[in-house]
Amino acid sequence: MKSGTVAVIGRANAGKSTLINVLVGEKVAITSPKPQTTRDRILGILTKEEGQIVFADTPGIYRQRNELTSLMMRTTENTAKEVDAILFVHDGHAGVTEGDLALMKKYEASGLPMLIAYTKTDIMPEEQIPGDVKKIFEAGVGADVCPVSARKGKNLKRLEKAIFALLPEGEYLYPEDVVSDKSERFMIAEIMREKILLKYDKEIPHGAAVVVNRFETREDGVADVNLDIVCEKRNHKAILIGKQGKALKETASFARKDMEKFLGKKVFLTVYVKVREDWRDKGGMLRELGYVDEE
Numbered sequence: 001m002k003s004g005t006v007a008v009i010g011r012a013n014a015g016k017s018t019l020i021n022v023l024v025g026e027k028v029a030i031t032s033p034k035p036q037t038t039r040d041r042i043l044g045i046l047t048k049e050e051g052q053i054v055f056a057d058t059p060g061i062y063r064q065r066n067e068l069t070s071l072m073m074r075t076t077e078n079t080a081k082e083v084d085a086i087l088f089v090h091d092g093h094a095g096v097t098e099g100d101l102a103l104m105k106k107y108e109a110s111g112l113p114m115l116i117a118y119t120k121t122d123i124m125p126e127e128q129i130p131g132d133v134k135k136i137f138e139a140g141v142g143a144d145v146c147p148v149s150a151r152k153g154k155n156l157k158r159l160e161k162a163i164f165a166l167l168p169e170g171e172y173l174y175p176e177d178v179v180s181d182k183s184e185r186f187m188i189a190e191i192m193r194e195k196i197l198l199k200y201d202k203e204i205p206h207g208a209a210v211v212v213n214r215f216e217t218r219e220d221g222v223a224d225v226n227l228d229i230v231c232e233k234r235n236h237k238a239i240l241i242g243k244q245g246k247a248l249k250e251t252a253s254f255a256r257k258d259m260e261k262f263l264g265k266k267v268f269l270t271v272y273v274k275v276r277e278d279w280r281d282k283g284g285m286l287r288e289l290g291y292v293d294e295e
Contacts, residue, residue: 001051001169002168004173006087006163012035013091022153030190044179059072068281085163101139185212193205199247229273232279
């Protein structure tokens with residue numbers, strides 16, 4: 001039996017969270033087309049007869065613009081030092097740049113076994129793949145490249161087998177019925193944040209955090225959820241709420257449906273919007289909102 005931890009690393013919006021969700025078979029990380037969707041390290045656990053893969057989903061590699069993104073990048077770097085192997089996720093649809101090759105070499109140089117998942121093959125010409133794989137090899141990257149499509153389920157069994165081959169012999173690290181290390185409370189906040197990312201444009205989603213004030217099950221079996229959306233500016237608050245509260249009502253309704261699906265019960269959701277000026281650049285506020293620097 002083989003079991004171990006795998007850091008899932010790559011540029012922002014490379015498809016890391018989508019790939020983990022499909023491999024694990026459960027939604028353990030939120031997804032959206034926008035960079036910085038993943039802000040924390042989240043474990044997704046795949047348990048099979050042949051062993052257990054503990055995927056550590058990390059924030060996408062992104063230019064540091066404030067204290068929050070700096071913290072996110074430290075989380076990614078620290079995670080890469082604490083695992084048995086690295087799965088470098090590359091957006092094949094975007095081609096292969098010198099910057100991509102430099103990142104691959106950087107993580108391969110860590111000395112850990114590494115595999116490259118070349119994603120989004122369902123939305124690109126197949127004839128582009130061999131040329132990109134050759135470019136990676138000729139640049140001196142020795143890791144195997146596995147072209148996959150998470151959305152279409154293409155080549156995922158091959159990828160799974162290749163990951164198991166990198167791991168050490170060992171027993172399960174987590175009980176068989178566990179698929180993530182994150183609590184229901186954490187996932188409730190993440191579901192709300194996912195809907196904000198999908199609903200609003202430009203800077204609004206990136207400047208929003210979600211704090212769950214109350215999460216409990218009532219006697220009638222309904223989950224009572226009270227949460228705050230924290231934004232950076234008063235005009236952002238107005239946009240989040242919308243005219244006569246329409247935008248916020250739509251977003252909350254969208255989120256509530258996913259929360260009910262995730263929890264398997266009815267949800268009574270109450271949402272408020274609060275302003276905390278420039279919270280992404282203030283260490284004290286980051287800690288207060290649950291973003292912990294692991295250094």
